[in-house]
Amino acid sequence: MEIIKAEKIAYDYIKHDEEGNVEGKIRAIEELDISIKQGEFVAILGHNGSGKSTLAKHMNAILSPTEGTLWVDGKDTSEEELIWDIRQTAGMVFQNPDNQIIGQVVEEDVGFGPENMGVPTQEIWDRVEESLKAVGMYEFRKHSPNKLSGGQKQRVSIAGVIAMHPKCIVLDEPTAMLDPVGRKEVIRVIRALNQVENVTIILITHYMDEAIYADRIYVMDEGKIELQGTPKEVFSQVEKLQSLRLDVPQVTLLAYELKKEGFSIPDGIIFEKEFVEELKKHSILT
Amino acid sequence: MSIAVKHVNHIYGKDTKLSVQALVDIDLEITDGEFIGIIGHTGSGKSTLIQELNGLLKPSSGVVFYNGEDISGKSFDRKKLHSKVGLVFQYPEHQLFEVDVLSDVAFGPKNLGLSKDEAKERAKEALKKVGIPEEYYNQSPFDLSGGEKRRVAIAGVLAMQPEVLILDEPTAGLDPKGRDEILDQVKKLKEDTKMTVILVSHSMEDIAKYVDRIIVMNKGNIVYDDVPKKIFENYKELEEIGLSAPKVTYIMNHLAKEGFPVETNATTIKEAKEEILKKISKNRK
Numbered sequence: 204m205e206i207i208k209a210e211k212i213a214y215d216y217i218k219h220d221e222e223g224n225v226e227g228k229i230r231a232i233e234e235l236d237i238s239i240k241q242g243e244f245v246a247i248l249g250h251n252g253s254g255k256s257t258l259a260k261h262m263n264a265i266l267s268p269t270e271g272t273l274w275v276d277g278k279d280t281s282e283e284e285l286i287w288d289i290r291q292t293a294g295m296v297f298q299n300p301d302n303q304i305i306g307q308v309v310e311e312d313v314g315f316g317p318e319n320m321g322v323p324t325q326e327i328w329d330r331v332e333e334s335l336k337a338v339g340m341y342e343f344r345k346h347s348p349n350k351l352s353g354g355q356k357q358r359v360s361i362a363g364v365i366a367m368h369p370k371c372i373v374l375d376e377p378t379a380m381l382d383p384v385g386r387k388e389v390i391r392v393i394r395a396l397n398q399v400e401n402v403t404i405i406l407i408t409h410y411m412d413e414a415i416y417a418d419r420i421y422v423m424d425e426g427k428i429e430l431q432g433t434p435k436e437v438f439s440q441v442e443k444l445q446s447l448r449l450d451v452p453q454v455t456l457l458a459y460e461l462k463k464e465g466f467s468i469p470d471g472i473i474f475e476k477e478f479v480e481e482l483k484k485h486s487i488l489t
Numbered sequence: 490m491s492i493a494v495k496h497v498n499h500i501y502g503k504d505t506k507l508s509v510q511a512l513v514d515i516d517l518e519i520t521d522g523e524f525i526g527i528i529g530h531t532g533s534g535k536s537t538l539i540q541e542l543n544g545l546l547k548p549s550s551g552v553v554f555y556n557g558e559d560i561s562g563k564s565f566d567r568k569k570l571h572s573k574v575g576l577v578f579q580y581p582e583h584q585l586f587e588v589d590v591l592s593d594v595a596f597g598p599k600n601l602g603l604s605k606d607e608a609k610e611r612a613k614e615a616l617k618k619v620g621i622p623e624e625y626y627n628q629s630p631f632d633l634s635g636g637e638k639r640r641v642a643i644a645g646v647l648a649m650q651p652e653v654l655i656l657d658e659p660t661a662g663l664d665p666k667g668r669d670e671i672l673d674q675v676k677k678l679k680e681d682t683k684m685t686v687i688l689v690s691h692s693m694e695d696i697a698k699y700v701d702r703i704i705v706m707n708k709g710n711i712v713y714d715d716v717p718k719k720i721f722e723n724y725k726e727l728e729e730i731g732l733s734a735p736k737v738t739y740i741m742n743h744l745a746k747e748g749f750p751v752e753t754n755a756t757t758i759k760e761a762k763e764e765i766l767k768k769i770s771k772n773r774k
Contacts, residue, residue: 249664250666251662254636325731352531378689380658380661384512384530384731384732384733385731386691409663409668419755445666448664449664449665450665453694453735453736453758454740456758460762461762461765464762475736475740478740482744482749482769
């Protein structure tokens with residue numbers, strides 16, 4: 204069964220004037236269908252204002268569609284009594300770790316979610332331990348979150364979500380504020396959760412280089428899915444992506460530029476290794 | 490010479506248990522018209538340093554000179570310094586507050602004591618510089634897209650007509666096109682006005698593409714200060730302090746390791762492409 208499924212969903216942001224009357228509507232999502240299977244790693248790309256974050260907020264019932272239906276693990280997100288269930292199934296990680304961490308001590312922060320769910324005390328501690336180990340932050344369990352680096356804080360945020368045992372984690376630009384090593388740490392943790400624990404990952408990002416590890420990519424524009432496919436398929440369309448205010452990974456762009464100069468390199472090179480292999484095959488050392 | 494930093498130390502919470510030394514004996518000279526990048530992992534001291542440069546923070550010891558004058562000196566006009574060294578903070582759009590775009594940008598110059606009309610003129614000029622069209626002047630800044638809001642916020646600093654513009658992570662959270670637009674705009678501005686620009690960024694690709702000189706910070710120290718090509722030759726050392734080189738630098742190193750006779754110091758796609766075209770033949774099919 205799909206963990207996330209949307210049929211013809213639309214979402215309107217309603218604008219009110221000072222008296223609270225409806226002044227206008229902005230349609231952020233339009234006639235959108237998606238289907239994500241349990242255990243998939245899906246990346247969502249799109250320019251600012253394309254509707255990515257609005258879609259993400261539908262996946263854990265922060266928003267529910269104005270039209271159409273979205274199901275999380277078979278549960279309709281517009282049914283109010285299912286909201287807490289849905290939020291345990293699909294956890295969410297946001298851009299700024301400082302807005303998500305509330306505990307004075309790392310382990311306390313991670314335990315907050317399960318405690319809120321009414322998990323028995325001993326099990327909370329087990330979950331905290333297991334979650335912190337999964338993100339490689341166990342040795343920091345007694346630290347104050349304030350003293351951690353951005354990447355470490357973001358990993359604590361992820362641990363806080365994992366401790367609720369979600370089947371699915373939605374990450375909305377989790378690396379936007381991080382330095383290069385912090386970014387790598389977070390991506391490594393996400394991939395491990397996906398591969399080892401079979402957690403479904405939905406990663407929204409503006410860094411094309413982070414999307415190459417996904418099983419599938421959705422590209423959004425004006426509230427719709429404009430492109431979808433494997434990273435190879437999507438990143439083969441360099442000009443199309445550029446016209447959508449996006450980009451391709453650096454190695455893909457270099458390969459594309461060389462192809463224009465007459466090198467025989469196939470489209471959709473996304474890994475450095477592939478690029479080097481192709482150059483070896485098709486060129487001679489002078 | 491425009492800015493000189495001499496033996497500057499900065500300690501937060503001095504003489505308390507929680508004291509943290511954010512800057513350690515920093516010496517630095519910044520000449521008029523430079524385009525400088527500052528890189529360093531979270532907590533390396535970048536933000537403290539840039540706040541010292543425009544007098545928002547006062548060094549615990551040491552001196553910052555602006556055009557030869559000690560900015561902590563009693564006779565020095567610090568308010569003027571804030572306008573001469575313009576600082577655009579991270580997520581500057583969070584600081585927008587006025588009812589329309591033009592008033593928001595005019596707020597700074599009005600505060601400097603300019604008349605309403607003069608302030609509006611300055612604001613229009615600044616908005617033009619960041620590529621915000623006239624139709625937007627009377628709109629609420631909150632109705633703009635993320636990239637536009639950010640450009641309005643930058644215009645707010647430009648309207649003070651700074652001689653030095655410092656941007657802290659100006660592209661965080663923007664889509665790839667938005668990133669290029671902002672940085673292209675800054676580059677053009679720098680070329681047109683000859684102002685000094687200091688760019689703090691976590692994107693090694695952006696840094697490599699735009700700046701002429703990179704300052705690398707770690708634990709409150711300046712560990713490297715050189716041209717981009719030289720800096721990124723040390724990519725292994727950079728990784729140890731939370732940084733990296735641009736992706737293409739890794740690609741070129743990988744090619745060299747596989748026996749391709751390429752120089753490995755390319756830092757942009759353009760340079761990598763030129764080097765490959767020069768050194769690798771595409772004859773064989």
